[in-house]
Amino acid sequence: MNEYINLTSENIANEHICCAIWDPKHQCGVDRKKEWISNKFKDGHVFRKLNERGKIFIEYEPIETARAPIVWENYEYIYCLRVAWSFKWKWIARELLEYAINDAKEKKMSGICTLVAKKKKPFLGEKKFFEHFWFKVVDSVEDYELLALQFDDKQTPKFSDSVRKMEIEDKDFTVYYSNECPYVEYEVKELSDYAKSKNIKLNFVKIDSLEKAKNAPCIFNNRANFYKWKFISNTILNSNALEKLLK
Numbered sequence: 001m002n003e004y005i006n007l008t009s010e011n012i013a014n015e016h017i018c019c020a021i022w023d024p025k026h027q028c029g030v031d032r033k034k035e036w037i038s039n040k041f042k043d044g045h046v047f048r049k050l051n052e053r054g055k056i057f058i059e060y061e062p063i064e065t066a067r068a069p070i071v072w073e074n075y076e077y078i079y080c081l082r083v084a085w086s087f088k089w090k091w092i093a094r095e096l097l098e099y100a101i102n103d104a105k106e107k108k109m110s111g112i113c114t115l116v117a118k119k120k121k122p123f124l125g126e127k128k129f130f131e132h133f134w135f136k137v138v139d140s141v142e143d144y145e146l147l148a149l150q151f152d153d154k155q156t157p158k159f160s161d162s163v164r165k166m167e168i169e170d171k172d173f174t175v176y177y178s179n180e181c182p183y184v185e186y187e188v189k190e191l192s193d194y195a196k197s198k199n200i201k202l203n204f205v206k207i208d209s210l211e212k213a214k215n216a217p218c219i220f221n222n223r224a225n226f227y228k229w230k231f232i233s234n235t236i237l238n239s240n241a242l243e244k245l246l247k
Helices: 024-042 085-090 092-106 125-131 184-198 210-214 238-246
Strands: 004-006 046-050 056-062 075-084 110-116 136-141 142-152 174-176 202-206 223-227 230-233
Touching: 004 075, 004 136, 024 056, 024 184, 024 223, 046 092, 075 085, 075 092, 075 202, 092 223, 125 142, 142 184, 174 184, 174 238, 184 202, 184 238, 223 238
Parallel strands: 075 110, 174 202
Antiparallel strands: 004 046, 046 056, 056 075, 110 142, 136 142, 174 223, 223 230
């Protein structure tokens, strides 16, 4: 039988958070992520993981406080569901999602939702997996879709109006980010150092409040990249990837 752990304010200091646990250079990001989670417990944030050293977890919270440009009420929002390939055969992804669905029902929620893409993109869930559990598309912007599993006959969530254009007013390369992902912190520093060394204008916008998250200018989960006013990807970039994009 698979053994799971839910992070709490009492155990988070001694538990790993699954992602970035192997690479020392990301330890700062891990620390920032733990701070991020700790500050979200009051909002009903749930981080449930397999009791193993691996990237195997689900993370969600009520949509009203979720740091994502999605609006409505009385829904849970799944930030991330990740299961390492070596554990796929153990039905862990199913068990984690079923836990979240049952938890939402016990809390008398109207449903549960998550962000995916029409074609698989980094750091987003697999659409077909959620559709197997009767999640349906309730809103979309370009290649991105909001899936929801509805428990009652009330209306479903939608993306904030701010995301529809997927544009900003700045022409320079601009990165929107948050500490929801532990990989982001190191890459922000790497890109900052690279930009300084090459005398490149590079802007960073940290999504560090609920207001900023709900009014983000693009689909946002933990990272968004813009260049020449346009949204280009949700990928976490290193200096080599940035250099190729700027050519």
